[in-house]
Amino acid sequence: MLNLVVLAGGSGSRLWPLSRQLNPKQFLALTNAHSTMLQQTVSRLKGLNIGAPVIICNDEHRFLAAEQLRLAGEDTARIILEPMGRNTAPAIALAALQSVAGGEDDMLLVLGADHLISDVAAFRETVSRALPLAEAGKLVTFGIVPGKAETGYGYIQKGAALDTGGFVVERFVEKPDYGTAQSYLESGDYLWNSGMFLFKASCYLEELERFRPDILDACRTALESSAKDLHFTRVDRGAFSACPEESVDYAVMEKTSSAAVMPMDAGWSDIGSWSALWEVSTKDESGNAVSGDVIQQNSSGCLVRADHRLVATVGLEDLVIVETKDAVLVAHKDRVQDVKNVVSQIEADGRHEHLNHREVYRPWGVYDSIDNGHRYQVKRITVKPGAKLSVQMHHHRAEHWIVVSGTAKVTNGEKTYLVTENQSTYIPVGQVHALENPGVMDLELIEVQSGSYLGEDDIVRFEDKYGRA
Template sequence: MIVPVILSGGAGTRLWPVSREGQPKPFMLMPDGESLLAKTYRRAADLIVDGGEIVTVTNRDYYFQSKDHFHAAKTRPRRPHFILEPVGRNTAPAVAIAALTLAQSHGDDVVMVVMPADHLICDGAGFTASVKHAQALALEGYLVTFGVPPTAPETGFGYIETGSELDAQGAARVARFVEKPDASTAQTYLDSGKFLWNSGMFCFTAGTFIEELERYAPQLLEQVRQCVEQSPAQEVPTLVQRELDTKTFSEMPDISIDYALMEVSQRVAVIPATFDWSDIGSWKAMSQLVEPDAHNNRATHNALFIDSHNNYVQSDGRMVATVGLDNLIVIDTDDALLVAHADRAQDVRLVVKQLKDNNHDAYRLHRTVSRPWGTFTVLEEGPRFKIKRIVVKPGASLSLQMHHHRSEHWIVVKGMAKVTNGDGARLVNSDQSTYIAAGHKHRLENPGVIELVMIEVQSGEYLGEDDIVRFEDQYGRVV
């Protein structure tokens, strides 16, 4: 039995301003309009038989978005399994909790395929073939990692040095893992023919992984056992959800699976990937997904190049024109614009660091923010006012809530709203409005079968998103 375990999270800081803390890299749409996470779900579904499951380990803040992307992928498994982390603790705790959980439910021989959610693989058949190869080695007791044959002296990836061969298909023992090298060292690795890029994907049985943790990281394994004991799963016919205990999980070390186990175990094997692979680690990598023009300019949506060469432009909608430019990256979103030299693509993360240090919301949120019930978009704001466009999914409901410092005026522009205001509730149709005074309990619901779209005008002394007291919430957000 194969169970894909998808690790979904990470800030993707080198892909700002599209990837942000509140909407990270796995949720980014590729040029074909599908997210990296949805592509990963479909790739994972091809590995399992009908009735199997896919496990997603992600932060609890990304749970509802992850479910939406799972359903958008239209995968065969009908009961997804979500393990929800209260904080980030790197890959070793995440994989260890998945291994212990799966061993309990399926036995030690269940084969786990660990897949980051932010990688792009287009050759699904080649990926499936490589997993079958890895599965055979996993059942022999190996911890298998997937190595990508290098095509250039890449300094942004870790490398794996291959040791003695294990079979005629190219599998080998791992001699060592090495960190991201400098340019000359990377060229040496490429020339030797003995090194592969470390893809961060793995395959092993849950039992083997737990045995090796017991040998090399016993304290981590004990912490994981305590956390799982304190985090009972909630099972319904349509999904399994395990929200990890905050106290026990937060006490775990922030450590990768490579450091905790793969670099020290004597049972590690590597197989060369027989599929295309990209970690989409920068805008330079993203640009390679778009066909160039005669001057090697690449663009998504609206762009005009005049006397320009080797540029990449991505725009959410506005026309972007370049004149006399060479080797630049231009990323235009609703609320932020990035202009960078292509040779400095890896340094975009420094922008995010500076924004975070300055406590600027642009590192964290887009102008349009996803919520379990839909989205809201800040259209305009100033002293004592803020204007939002709110979209509520059919059948969805915001929490029963109250604000201390702001009042709200709601105008329905599409669909029908059910509005609770104080002790009463009424329906508000298109072209109608209602007023919510500060201090009043209120709730917004969409009782219809089409999206509810409304404009909200806030006014008051303080308009922050933290001025909210929830009394009831179907998404478990009452605080």
């Protein structure tokens, strides 16, 4: 059976301030207003005879992934949680080991969760052409037919043509300078390295055993000691932390004699920067790609994204402007690769804008930190129907809840009662409490926190339906 394996563990720091550590680009709607990159990835093979998708993601993204898969109609997806990132070779090993442990030798189609494929029909056709290669024991990588000299991608040199289609991999090449990239383009012998693969689970594990048995042993131990948690498989933290960090290219593909490459021309992009997003976006007659409330005057070649307020430009050329609730980026399109340096500076300065947005998603809903100051913080909280926050207490803060709409079921010490629209309640410091939405519509409330310390780590959980510590 063909199984889809989606690698969803990246951080996407080059797309800051939209992409954040706790809400990276694969969970954002970048190229489609109605679906995220992850949702688009799992939908590409809908209607084909494939098994439930396997998603590999970081533990801290588990509820984002589960909710987006549910909304995409993929309730049966299997989600493997990595306690920390160890690159692509171990991530794929976890999926392959899980496959063979179930007594199957599935064909694994490995895709990144943050890639754009604009021609889905061509993508499916290329995958179909690659299946005989993988059935014959080849480790197939998909090489993108280059449309220009690109220095941001690695390359694959084609070798001899294979009878079953595709080519032997002659060699993998690191990201070249512009002159070298131009020579690759002119030769016609090179393809962009897409990071997409197709192979039997057993074939990948055999080659990993041959070249990197240390990775395989660590992953096998981590999976054997894993625990089931709701929709998730939690691999063992201690065993997985001992696993070397290595990409599948370095660990296997550059060493194996079974590597094959299948050319693909399907409108692929890894959306690795703001300039890459500008290239694939719809543009006006002046070459501007605009999203949100934007007024343009005598500007050209710009990407402007306004998520929460009016952004006006006058006389600008080839700039990227991205506005969020708590940060604004202004960069020249030629320098957007340096955005990652801004993220590093934010982290080094002890700030938090690289971690999350003002709006923070939780398994029960979302909260927006709308104001804060010395000894106080104000949040707007939305709780989904039937959802419940954990039974908890705080050592350093009290909370005052004002219901804006819906009905709240409140546990406050020994008492449980309902709070409805325009009513409020008070939770003292140290009081065990819980908040639940018993209704059929969203519960919205304003929470005013006051106290000596207001950090999110001042939570002692006694009971949680979502399995959080």
